[in-house]
Amino acid sequence: MPRSGSARLDPRIDRRPIRLAVVGTVALALTIVASGCGASDAGNVKSPEPGKPVVVATTGMVADLATHVAGEHVEVVTLMGPGVDPHLYKPTIADVRAIRDADLVLYSGLKLEEGLFRQFEAREKAGAAVAAVTRGIPQHELLTPPDFEGHPDPHVWHDVALWARCLDVVTDELAAIAPQHEETFQRNANGYRWLLQAEDERVRAAIATIPQKRRVLVTAHDAFGYFSRAYDIPVRSVQGVTTESEAGVADVNALAKFLADSGVPAIFAETSVSDRAVKAVVEGANRRGGNVRISPTPLYSDALGARGSDAESYVGTIAANVAAIVTELGGELPEGGLLPAE
Known part of the structure; x- marks a missing residue:
């Protein structure tokens, strides 16, 4: 169910390659399709249920958000398995096919998955929905390390409260491809937001x-x-x-x-x-x-x-x-x- 004119690519990402100086140095179960280190899971996609949208998520962190919000109403496929470095990741043929066929592509953004950006652009030009889950985070809340040439640090998920704010983008995008489940998506997002808030508090207390x-x-x-x-x-x-x-x-x-x-x-x-x-x-x-x-x-x-x-x-x-x-x-x-x- 792709829609045209989505314009969801992160506007804070330019197309120039990054030139870096060498610098110094729960119990909720997820049904995420995942494989071993270095492998893509896109090739494991089975024929979805009739009318059931397919969402491709780049990383496990993004897939986690999508899976908790979507519940049983959407099939979530993860491109990068455990132990995979997204900074260096290059798409496989199966990845390209999965992105091409998806109803929605969710990625982290902020140049984390730069090796996939060409596929994102192509999919968006074809009128499909492509969205960076971090796009709603205000610029002033992002870190910009001096060695990163003015680009925000993409590792937002290590701040649990900040990562929870990405739920809004995920909920909106899922509602756009499956509007009949919008109320359920919102309810699921609110429940997971509460759980993440509790985790944030536990982390803060433990580090202290x-x-x-x-x-x-x-x-x-x-x-x-x-x-x-x-x-x-x-x-x-x-x-x-x-x-x-x-x-x-x-x-x-x-x-x-x-x-x-x-x-x-x-x-x-x-x-x-x-x-x-x-x-x-x-x-x-x-x-x-x-x-x-x-x-x-x-x-x-x-x-x-x-x-x-x-x-x-x-x-x-x-x-x-x-x-x-x-x-x-x-x-x-x-x-x-x-x-x-x-």
């Missing part, structure tokens, strides 16, 4: 238990800026906002010195980023007299966890990240856990 001198999150790449701002924890990283650039020797050395001098006990690898630079930082820090280790639990920075894991949903992913951070940095986890009750 980390001793101030240890409350620094050191990661593989700079994906946690919104998390830092929302939950009052400084962030340092080896690579910049995108993983397209490699960390330089000076960046590794500077971060190693910081860790050795500060006494921060851990650095976090990420499920969708190589840990090579992280290992180099730890070696450098410990040569300088530090006592730093790589957390045995990597963080989910750009993708959800695998199906069947505690991190297969968005809320589960946030909870898993926070549990790892609080445990490694010496804080206390709440008795009831980090997943809000339904």
Whole structure:
């Protein structure tokens, strides 16, 4: 049920390639079609029920929003599976076909899925609905790191309250392709918004238990800026906002010195980023007299966890990240856990 004149491509994204300097560094079940690391799920699309719209979502985080709002009334297909780096993702033939045939394409936006932008443009020119879920977030609430050439940081989902605001766009877009279910979509969105608000409060309380001198999150790449701002924890990283650039020797050395001098006990690898630079930082820090280790639990920075894991949903992913951070940095986890009750 595509409609013409949708004009939903994020207006804050220009078509020029980004030139980056090398910089320093719950229990709700989701029926998201997902496959192993590096694979697309579009090829798993089966013939939908007659009259049932198909929505293609780029990432697991976007699919999570769509699935909670849509319920049983829409089939949601996810392009990028667990462990996939959306910064570097290139579409497969199955992806192109799925985007072509979808009634609605939802993507995160803010240049996160730059490798798919050509397909988005083509689909929109054909009169289909294509929407960035972050398009409703005001510019002044977005972070613009100095190394990102004036483009907003796309990792909005690490601030749970800010990500919840994307529900409005998802609800409007689903209502446009299935107006008979608009009331249900709105009710589902409101219910999920409440759950995300509860999770936001739990995360805030858990991070606050980390001793101030240890409350620094050191990661593989700079994906946690919104998390830092929302939950009052400084962030340092080896690579910049995108993983397209490699960390330089000076960046590794500077971060190693910081860790050795500060006494921060851990650095976090990420499920969708190589840990090579992280290992180099730890070696450098410990040569300088530090006592730093790589957390045995990597963080989910750009993708959800695998199906069947505690991190297969968005809320589960946030909870898993926070549990790892609080445990490694010496804080206390709440008795009831980090997943809000339904």
